[in-house]
Amino acid sequence: MANDDPLSATFAALAHPTRRAIVARLSEGEASVGELARAFPITGQAVSQHLQVLERAGLIERGRSGQLRPSRLIGDPLEQAVEWLLGYRRFWEDSFDRLDERLAGGETPADD
Numbered sequence: 001m002a003n004d005d006p007l008s009a010t011f012a013a014l015a016h017p018t019r020r021a022i023v024a025r026l027s028e029g030e031a032s033v034g035e036l037a038r039a040f041p042i043t044g045q046a047v048s049q050h051l052q053v054l055e056r057a058g059l060i061e062r063g064r065s066g067q068l069r070p071s072r073l074i075g076d077p078l079e080q081a082v083e084w085l086l087g088y089r090r091f092w093e094d095s096f097d098r099l100d101e102r103l104a105g106g107e108t109p110a111d112d
Contacts, residue, residue, distance in 0.1 A: 009056070009058065010080065011081065013053050016050070019054055023078075031071060032069065032071070033047050058074060059077050
């Protein structure tokens with residue numbers, strides 16, 4: 001999926017709150033499965049499964065340091081997601097500006 005549509009893979013991987021929390025933790029620096037498992041009320045095996053989803057989406061890479069496989073965040077997919085979301089910023093700003101105008105003028109949607 002990551003190769004076909006990286007943006008969809010990124011959003012699908014980030015759809016789960018534990019994976020978002022793992023991404024937040026990895027933004028502070030690399031961590032092993034054991035280190036991540038201590039931060040969450042789930043097993044190391046469950047953390048590994050979440051890491052596999054994040055890795056398939058291209059959001060993390062897993063290295064090798066002795067017997068440990070520390071995970072580290074890859075910024076490019078997140079940057080692409082932010083750029084896509086920012087494309088809608090003007091829409092939201094314009095919508096809020098119109099709402100502010102209506103509220104300040106006492107108009108209701110039926111007045112249009």
